[in-house]
Amino acid sequence: MSAGWSYRLLALIAGKLRRRKAQTLLYRICYRLFDLTVVVAILALAILLYVHQYGGIVVSRHPEKLKLAESSQILSADGTLLRTxxxxxxxxxxxxxxxxxxxxxxxxxxxxxxxxxxxxxxxxxxxxxxxxxxxxxxxxxxxxxxxxxxxxxxxxxxxxxxxxxxxxxxxxxxxxxxxxxxxxxxxxxxxxxxxxxxxxxxxxxxxxxxxxxxxxxxxxxxxxxxxxxxxxxxxxxxxxxxxxxxxxxxxxxxxxxxxxxxxxxxxxxxxxxQTFQLPERERASTEGIGVSYLDAALREAARKTGITPEDLRTGGYTLVTAMNSGAQQVLEQVFADTSMFPPDGSDQQVEAVMTIMDHHTGEIIALMGGRDPQEGGLNRALLDARQPGSAFKPIIAYGPALESGRFTPESMLPDRKAAYGTYRPENLNGIYRGQLSMRTALQQSVNAPAVWLLQQLGLSNAREFASRLGIKLAPEDNNLAIALGGLHSGVSPLSMTQAYSVFASGGVYQEAHLVRRVTDKQGRTVYEHQSKRKQVVSQATAAGITAMLRSAVERGTGQKARMNLPVAGKTGTTQLDLPGVSSKANRDLWFVGYTPQWTAAVWMGFDRTDSHNYMTAGSGKAAALFAAVISRAAAQAGSSHE
The missing domain is CATH 1.10.3810.10 (Biosynthetic peptidoglycan transglycosylase-like)
Incomplete structure (x- = not known):
């Protein structure tokens, strides 16, 4: 075979080998592409399945997400927006x-x-x-x-x-x-x-x-x-x-x-x-006021509607309150004056509370739960935790006495030392007059006659009378010490306001309330307060108590509550009574009283009273605060209606 033919044969074989390799490579590429396509298809299917499954699971597990939280609004009595x-x-x-x-x-x-x-x-x-x-x-x-x-x-x-x-x-x-x-x-x-x-x-x-x-x-x-x-x-x-x-x-x-x-x-x-004047951030005269009031209003609305406070805040509700924004502003302005309060303790500020009620309607028109209230903080106006002292006497002793028909404001009561088993009450000044009228006993806040009177009336009768005024006493309070305001748990300023409002309104009880109406985001009414007037005490009893309480303000312990309005009211003081501490040290200072329009309670004291945090001032401080707030608020209300 010639060399030419040999070269040709080799070239032919080489060409065939190259073509075969090329075909093999092509096949491999096709196989790889097919495998890749299958993998991509499977991956796409998996992704598609994941996407659909994930969306269904997430949305099903969180249906609440489709109900957007919406800011609720709180309005004052005249419709002014207090807070979004x-x-x-x-x-x-x-x-x-x-x-x-x-x-x-x-x-x-x-x-x-x-x-x-x-x-x-x-x-x-x-x-x-x-x-x-x-x-x-x-x-x-x-x-x-x-x-x-x-x-x-x-x-x-x-x-x-x-x-x-x-x-x-x-x-x-x-x-x-x-x-x-x-x-x-x-x-x-x-x-x-x-x-x-x-x-x-x-x-x-x-x-x-x-x-x-x-x-x-x-x-x-x-x-x-x-x-x-x-x-x-x-x-x-x-x-x-x-x-x-x-x-x-x-x-x-x-x-x-x-x-x-x-x-x-x-x-x-x-x-x-076109240009627009951007509005200043809404800072109405009412913005920021009523922190304690709004807290109490939300609690009341939650209790009355059964809606949780959280849902009330984020459900787009509108709460129409009974707040008189003018009175609330006056209240907060007076509370900002440090001279109105006793000196602070060594590591605590003297606290104070005031609640004001329109006793014609039962509406709480203004409220302070502390001197520096914080949203979500302690609201002392609502806590049944303070001893009312002598401010409790009209509720538990003198009111029941008049209601019994056995006594009048001029009835003579014994004023002498007496022992009731192991209980031996004493007059604060250590002076005993033998006897004095009920009017004078209340006016001068004498202890002995009040205890004797409660013993004569019977604890069950007196407790039942107090319950008609809205004060439910605990079983532990079944003793004569309650004549002087010595209670097991104490009372709240709001409950004292409620109780005195019955005397102020001629013996009629109306539930104290802060919320007039609650509507949902569609404007539907979900709650509206229905005022119910109930005669729980005779008009004669209410008139008798009012006359004696006016005497207490005019000539007795409540003289610092006097103003250019008729005022009836009673002071209350509870002593600290700790060994090694001055006998003048006080734990609680009260004044509860009323004018023809409003009933109010004032409390002053420390959150934790001890040997380093107590007051030596008397309840005249509480009476003076009452007068400062009520006189200014009444004057403002009068001028706004002229």
Whole structure:
């Protein structure tokens, strides 16, 4: 065989080998591609299954997320807004239905945030693809491509972490929301849930905060553009903190509105030129007042409605209280005057409480639960923890005596030392007059006659009389020491106000209350106080007690309560009685009294009375505080009606 043929044969064999290798490589590539396709398909199926399963599980486990917390509001008796209650995290939300929003607002949000909202099923695939390409180009997750439904899913159920897993979870929840809710329901949730900066959630809260507009249909074009521009960056585009950035964003949204055919060119130009005077943060004269009052009102509303305090705060309720904001302001102004109180102790401030009630209606019009009340703090006005001292005598001794018909204010009572078993009461000054009238005994707050009188009446009769005034005594109080206000647990200033209000109103009991009405977010009444007047004490008894209590103010221990109004009232003092401490040391100072319009109780003392924290001042301090508050509040009320 020639050399040429040999070369040709070798070349032929080599060519065949190359072709065979090429075919083998092609086969391998095809097999690999097939395997990869199968893997990708399985992975896609797994992802799809995960997305659907995750969304269903998350939404099913947290149905409460679809019920947005909404700030409740508390109003005074005249309808003035006292407080919009913050949500957990200190934000505010005022929810609105879609039909409360102008169509231009809805269309603008859709044009800016999700043009295809009503045509996609929760995921805008074109937007997602665009975002994917841009993110891949930049090598980051800077662009979201999220639909309104996805944004709602993220805000309700997820965090803002930028990761592929979070995007998958977001897609799953979005798809589940689309299955459960209509498009209008999703849009309404979104517009009420979205954060709008400055602690405001939802378009209604933002409109009110930034523009002072409560009715969304009164929004102007420029304001609508401003609101629609906020979700992009609420911290950098809100008009309060960044007015220049806000204007730039607003003009961009106006351009989008024009390009989308929502407004004309002239309207765009006019809105771009228009400026709005941003409202100062609402600081009405009533803002910040009544911390203790509102705490007590929320507790009462929860008790009356069966709604938890937390739900009352975040359920969009409106609580109409009985607060007289003028009287409450006067009360807080007087409490700010340190000269009205005894000196502080070595490591505690002297505390004080005052409650004021309109005894014609039973409404508590003003209340202070401490000198420096804090939200969620101790409300001393409601605690049955203080010994009332001699302020309890009209309730447990003199009132029952007159009601029995056996005694009158002029009846003579023994004033001498006496022992009742092991109980040996004493007059504070150590002076005994043999006998004196009931009027004088109450006027001068003499102890011995009160104890003798209670012993004559019987404990059961006296306790029953006190219960008619709203004071239920414990079984441990079945002893004569209660004649001088020595109670097992004590009473609250509010309960003392309630009790004296019966004397003030001619023997009529009306339940003391702070809440007039509670309505839900739809305006439906869920609770309304029904005033019930009940004659629990005879008018003669009430008149007799009132006459004696006026004498106590005019010529007795309550003289510092005198003012240019008829006043009836009684002081009360409980001594500290600790070894090694001055005999002048006092634990509790009281004055409880009333004018023709109002009944009020004042208490002063320490939260923890001990050898380093006690008062040497007398109950005249409490009487003086009563006079300062009531006289000023009454004068203000009188001038407001002229």
């Amino acid at each position: 209650l913050p949500l957990p995290g200190s934000g505010y939300r005022l929810a609105a239905m879609l039909d409360e929003m102008p169509q231009l607002l809805l269309d603008t949000f859709l044009a800016v945030e999700d043009r295809r909202f009503y045509s996609h099923q929760g995921l805008d695939y074109r937007g997602i693809l665009r975002a994917f390409v841009n993110n891949a180009t930049r090598g980051s997750l800077s662009e979201g491509g999220s639909s309104i439904t996805q944004q709602l899913a993220r805000n309700l159920y997820l965090n803002r972490e930028k990761s592929w897993l979070r995007k998958l979870n977001e897609a799953g929840v979005a798809l589940e929301l689309e299955r459960r809710l209509s498009k209008d329901e999703i849009l309404q949730l979104y517009l009420n849930q979205i954060y709008m900066g400055s602690g405001q959630y939802g378009v209604k809260a933002a409109a009110k905060r930034y523009f002072g507009v409560s009715d969304l249909k009164l929004l102007e074009i420029g304001q609508i553009a401003g609101l629609a521009g906020l979700p992009k960056g609420p911290s950098i585009y809100n008009p309060l903190d960044h007015p220049e950035q806000y204007r730039i964003r607003q003009k961009l949204v106006l351009k989008v509105m024009y390009q989308s055919g929502l407004i004309s060119y002239a309207e765009m130009q006019q809105a771009a030129r």
